[in-house]
Amino acid sequence: xxxxxxxxxxxxxxxxxxGFIRMRVGAFILSLALIIGSVxxxxxxxxxxxxxxxxxxxxxxxxxxxxxxxxxREVLTGRVPGDLQVQGFGAENEVLIRVGQVTAExxxxxxxxxAEDGAAAQQVVRQIVQAALIEAFPGIVFDRMEVIxxxxxxxxxxxxTIAVLVSLFLMLVYIWLRFEWQYSVGAVxxxxxxxxxxxxxxxxxQLQFNLPTIAAILTIVGYSMNDTVVVxxxxxxxxxxxxxxPTPQVLDMAINATLSxxxxxxxxxxxxxxxxxxxxxxxxxxxxxxxxxxxxxGTYSSIFVAAPLLxxxxxxxxxxxxxx
Amino acid sequence: MLYFARWxxxxxLGTILLGVLFLLxxxxxxxxxxDAQGRPQGAWEYLxxxxxxxxxxxxxxxxxxxxxDMDEVRAERIVQLADDVRTVLxxxxxxxxxxxxxxxxxVVVRLSRPEDMTEAMxxxxxxxxxxxxxxxxxxxxxxxxxxxxxxGRTIRVSITEAAFESIxxxxxxxxxxxxxxxxxxxxxxxxxxVRQGDDRVLVQVPGESDPQRIIDIVGTTARMTFHMVxxxxxxxxxxxxxxxxxxxxxxxxxxxxxxxxVQRRALVTGEQLVNASQGFNEAGQPAVTFRxxxxxxxAFGEATAANVGRRFAIVLDDVIISAPRIRSPIMGxxxxxxxxxxxxxxxxxxxxxxxxxxxxRLTPVEQRTVSAGLGQDSIERGQTAIIIxxxxxxxxxxxxxxxxxxxxxMALIINICLLLGGLSGLQATLTLPGIAGIVLTIGxxxxxxxxxxxxxxxxxxxxxxxxxxxxxxxxxxxSAILDANxxxxxxxxxxxxxxxxxxxxxxxxxxxxxxTSVFTAFxxxxxxxxxxxxxxxxxxxxM
Numbered sequence: 001x002x003x004x005x006x007x008x009x010x011x012x013x014x015x016x017x018x019g020f021i022r023m024r025v026g027a028f029i030l031s032l033a034l035i036i037g038s039v040x041x042x043x044x045x046x047x048x049x050x051x052x053x054x055x056x057x058x059x060x061x062x063x064x065x066x067x068x069x070x071x072x073r074e075v076l077t078g079r080v081p082g083d084l085q086v087q088g089f090g091a092e093n094e095v096l097i098r099v100g101q102v103t104a105e106x107x108x109x110x111x112x113x114x115a116e117d118g119a120a121a122q123q124v125v126r127q128i129v130q131a132a133l134i135e136a137f138p139g140i141v142f143d144r145m146e147v148i149x150x151x152x153x154x155x156x157x158x159x160x161t162i163a164v165l166v167s168l169f170l171m172l173v174y175i176w177l178r179f180e181w182q183y184s185v186g187a188v189x190x191x192x193x194x195x196x197x198x199x200x201x202x203x204x205x206q207l208q209f210n211l212p213t214i215a216a217i218l219t220i221v222g223y224s225m226n227d228t229v230v231v232x233x234x235x236x237x238x239x240x241x242x243x244x245x246p247t248p249q250v251l252d253m254a255i256n257a258t259l260s261x262x263x264x265x266x267x268x269x270x271x272x273x274x275x276x277x278x279x280x281x282x283x284x285x286x287x288x289x290x291x292x293x294x295x296x297x298g299t300y301s302s303i304f305v306a307a308p309l310l311x312x313x314x315x316x317x318x319x320x321x322x323x324x
Numbered sequence: 325m326l327y328f329a330r331w332x333x334x335x336x337l338g339t340i341l342l343g344v345l346f347l348l349x350x351x352x353x354x355x356x357x358x359d360a361q362g363r364p365q366g367a368w369e370y371l372x373x374x375x376x377x378x379x380x381x382x383x384x385x386x387x388x389x390x391x392x393d394m395d396e397v398r399a400e401r402i403v404q405l406a407d408d409v410r411t412v413l414x415x416x417x418x419x420x421x422x423x424x425x426x427x428x429x430x431v432v433v434r435l436s437r438p439e440d441m442t443e444a445m446x447x448x449x450x451x452x453x454x455x456x457x458x459x460x461x462x463x464x465x466x467x468x469x470x471x472x473x474x475x476g477r478t479i480r481v482s483i484t485e486a487a488f489e490s491i492x493x494x495x496x497x498x499x500x501x502x503x504x505x506x507x508x509x510x511x512x513x514x515x516x517x518v519r520q521g522d523d524r525v526l527v528q529v530p531g532e533s534d535p536q537r538i539i540d541i542v543g544t545t546a547r548m549t550f551h552m553v554x555x556x557x558x559x560x561x562x563x564x565x566x567x568x569x570x571x572x573x574x575x576x577x578x579x580x581x582x583x584x585x586v587q588r589r590a591l592v593t594g595e596q597l598v599n600a601s602q603g604f605n606e607a608g609q610p611a612v613t614f615r616x617x618x619x620x621x622x623a624f625g626e627a628t629a630a631n632v633g634r635r636f637a638i639v640l641d642d643v644i645i646s647a648p649r650i651r652s653p654i655m656g657x658x659x660x661x662x663x664x665x666x667x668x669x670x671x672x673x674x675x676x677x678x679x680x681x682x683x684x685r686l687t688p689v690e691q692r693t694v695s696a697g698l699g700q701d702s703i704e705r706g707q708t709a710i711i712i713x714x715x716x717x718x719x720x721x722x723x724x725x726x727x728x729x730x731x732x733x734m735a736l737i738i739n740i741c742l743l744l745g746g747l748s749g750l751q752a753t754l755t756l757p758g759i760a761g762i763v764l765t766i767g768x769x770x771x772x773x774x775x776x777x778x779x780x781x782x783x784x785x786x787x788x789x790x791x792x793x794x795x796x797x798x799x800x801x802x803s804a805i806l807d808a809n810x811x812x813x814x815x816x817x818x819x820x821x822x823x824x825x826x827x828x829x830x831x832x833x834x835x836x837x838x839x840t841s842v843f844t845a846f847x848x849x850x851x852x853x854x855x856x857x858x859x860x861x862x863x864x865x866x867m
Contacts, residue, residue: 060698119391119687123539126691143698145535149689152389163822170814178807212757215819215830219764222815226768226808230775233804261778264724265771268717272767275713276760281705284760291764 016256021248024308031193031305038200045203050210051146053160055101055153056082057125060144063137066092075136080128081106090282094143099125101150119149160214164195167218171225179232186309187228190301194224194294201293207286216290223269224298227262228306234258235307239315247315251307259303266299326795326854336851339843340738343745349375350748376748379755381826382703384696385530388538390686392496392523397684398429401483401491405468406431409481412447419444430482438476445470448481455490492523498683499525505679506541510672525686535693542686545641546676548594550624553635553647557585574637576644577663584644586637591627596620600677602670603660610670611662614677621657629653638663640673706759713763714740721770725777727866731852732773735844739769742840747833755829765837771808772845776801777867784865791857793865798850805846813838 051058061072072095073086083100107115107124115121126147133140148156168191175184198217202209234254242250270292277288328336349357349372357373359365364373380387406424409431413419420436421444435444452468467487471480483491496519503525504517516528529538551574559565559573563583567573573583596617603613616624627636628650637647638661646663665673717736721729743765747754780797788796813835820831856862 117687119689123688123691127536141695141697142533142693143695145691145693147535147688147691149391149687151391152690159822163818166822167815167818170818171811174811174814211823211827212760212830215757215823215827218815218819219812219834222812223768225811225815226771229807229811230804233807237800257782258778261771261774264720264774264778265768268720268770268774269764269767271716271720272713272763275716276709276763279705279712280709280760280763281702283702283756284705284709287757287760 016259020255021251021308027304035196038196041200041203047202047209048206050208051148052211053153053157055148055150057099058146059097059129062094062141062143064139067095069095075132079132122147122149167221182313182315183232185313186306190306191221193301193305194220194297197297198294212287216287220294220298227298227302231258231302231307255303255307269295343742346372346745346749347741349373376754377751379753379829381694381756382699383530384694384699386532386535386538386693388527388688389690390525391689392499393685394492394523402426408451412451430480433479435477455487495683502680502682503542506676509675533695535691539688545682545685547641547681549590549639550592551586551590551637553637554585559583559585574644592620592624594681597677600674602674605662610665610667611660612670612674613660616657625655702756709763713766717766725867728777731849732770735849738848739840739844743837746836752832753829755826757826758829758833761830761833769841772805775805790862790865794853809838809842
């Protein structure tokens with residue numbers, strides 16, 4: 001069998017001529033609407049912060065038979081101070097219990113327990129939950145127990161924010177060095193767009209926002225940048241080649257020339273992420289969904305935001321005539 | 325770009341072979357690779373023998389971060405400084421002062437006669453020692469800052485920030501040592517105990533599913549002292565009774581007598597104990613047996629001989645755990661503590677006494693525990709995700725590029741081998757997010773190939789020969805590939821520097837994955853295509 005017959009792309013139009021730049025006003029309006037929506041969602045719905053960022057206790061248990069979530073909730077209600085959440089998680093015999101931050105005073109008010117400070121108080125919550133569950137459900141397994149003190153969650157919040165900002169700044173500098181400042185502004189605006197929409201995605205879906213989420217956001221930043229750079233690289237090349245053509249037309253040509261690559265890479269990345277979301281288990285699910293959303297948004301922003309922004313930032317056509 | 329010198333081919337194949345060698349141990353059971361003493365055996369003596377280092381979230385275990393309570397240490401140091409100041413000023417001929425008072429991290433002394441100022445300052449300077457540097461040599465900075473008030477009678481003494489930093493460094497280092505001794509005594513395998521930041525200690529114990537056990541071991545300061553009980557002084561039911569000088573009220577562990585009045589001065593301290601172990605008392609209940617060292621044995625023997633019939637109190641971390649009556653002088657230098665122990669708690673206390681007291685209180689500020697079962701489950705799900713993701717990407721590439729898809733599939737296989745081999749060789753920790761990083765790398769790794777293939781197609785369409793198109797395709801795709809991967813690498817590097825634990829594992833796999841992707845896509849697949857061109861001399865591009 002001749003393998004080349006398999007090559008699907010042969011039957012797709014190889015040379016597309018979409019007018020992306022013509023659509024830029026529509027795209028900018030859409031992006032602006034999504035950004036406003038994300039900001040509104042962030043301030044009204046808020047993020048469902050996981051314990052990494054809000055401190056407290058998270059315990060995953062599994063029971064022998066299907067779990068009775070209502071019974072677990074009943075056993076813990078009243079005994080556990082602080083904000084208690086009990087929910088199904090993954091398989092039907094798995095339950096996730098989350099308790100918000102408690103203070104040492106709240107613990108000291110409970111007969112038989114004491115805590116010297118905030119950090120110790122969170123540990124006591126874990127002890128209370130464990131003791132109550134072992135008594136009520138013999139044979140229960142504690143699959144995962146995480147306890148984060150207020151001081152650590154504060155630090156992680158700051159570190160996470162700094163990480164995102166620092167990576168955006170470094171991207172800005174790198175693109176500046178490799179291209180011109182007009183490109184760098186366009187790229188970073190597109191990145192900020194991606195980050196804001198991803199945070200909006202977490203606000204709307206109320207997926208847990210945890211430390212791995214920061215990893216997901218940074219990966220999205222890296223991926224989207226990757227996409228943008230490929231398009232920019234081609235734009236710069238075509239500017240050198242077609243000196244007399246109007247800017248919008250060159251931009252369109254560059255986007256179209258890289259379009260099948262953009263689609264293929266998004267396709268393989270999404271395929272791998274889909275495998276992670278569906279088969280990787282509950283612990284990787286949220287992470288995978290964030291990345292799937294981010295890859296989609298990143299691909300969109302490279303074509304519809306980053307490239308058209310060059311018409312706004314006024315890129316210099318004669319720049320970079322050196323041939324490298 | 326399509327001509328490879330012999331040595332280059334050798335270098336490329338050598339790199340791949342090296343990756344495969346580092347990957348190999350992952351397919352052989354650990355007891356085949358290592359002998360009973362943990363040394364590589366047989367052929368493994370000459371080969372890389374370490375498999376991938378699994379993080380605690382995959383192998384199961386407890387990860388705890390403890391905060392060293394430096395505020396308490398600081399407060400203790402100031403009280404001690406007040407003592408030292410008093411002593412040096414009261415030395416004969418004594419300088420008359422009001423009792424040195426501790427005011428906001430400072431010791432304040434008020435001289436009765438201003439004319440003593442020069443002598444007082446001279447004496448205080450004599451206890452102001454240089455801070456020893458980390459190498460143990462005396463440094464330039466001093467431990468104390470001594471200031472005169474303009475009124476000519478008041479002196480303020482405080483510990484300098486530099487001295488405090490050195491105290492903090494020593495406290496954390498000592499804590500790490502003590503914790504290591506204590507945890508080693510429990511027989512745990514491969515614990516990790518390291519300083520984290522300025523004032524924290526990270527403790528990782530694989531396989532420990534009960535974090536409370538580690539918290540109990542590390543969270544107990546285990547400062548033990550022996551004091552005589554003053555039966556004539558009534559501490560009151562709440563310990564608020566009036567205490568004569570040199571006597572203090574200490575809470576007990578048993579409700580019948582919640583407080584006892586004891587002498588402030590300790591007869592012996594835990595540092596004078598040696599060889600503590602778990603044993604049983606006469607009634608057959610678990611107890612801790614110990615021996616005193618020579619000085620401890622002498623001090624304790626003399627004290628018990630002089631006080632037959634009275635009680636002494638054993639104080640552990642400011643709580644009396646036992647207050648036995650002295651029936652006869654205890655001269656042998658050995659003793660026994662009983663006080664409602666279980667076998668486990670007696671063993672733990674004995675271990676702690678042997679390991680020494682912690683120089684400060686430690687509080688758990690972060691704790692993450694995963695059961696071995698969940699870890700195994702995560703590994704299996706991760707493997708499935710990797711295999712399915714890998715298959716999907718291969719199908720995608722074959723459909724898109726036909727024959728060239730085969731080349732990129734081979735590049736992808738080599739890529740995964742190098743990535744896993746690199747992780748094993750560097751002994752980087754593979755975490756659950758790290759597995760996510762591998763899956764993501766699989767998805768993104770083909771990007772470089774896609775860029776190149778698209779470019780080759782374009783060049784071919786514009787009328788070049790196959791060889792020429794391939795040559796140009798690689799050349800023109802290079803700058804985009806480099807720029808695109810550098811940006812992702814920057815994101816991974818930031819994540820590595822800012823992130824902790826599991827997230828760091830993600831950054832590591834992503835970072836290594838980027839390097840191996842560029843190598844396999846740009847170098848290895850080019851070698852493959854160059855070979856193919858040479859042997860088949862194709863007239864048309866098969867894609």
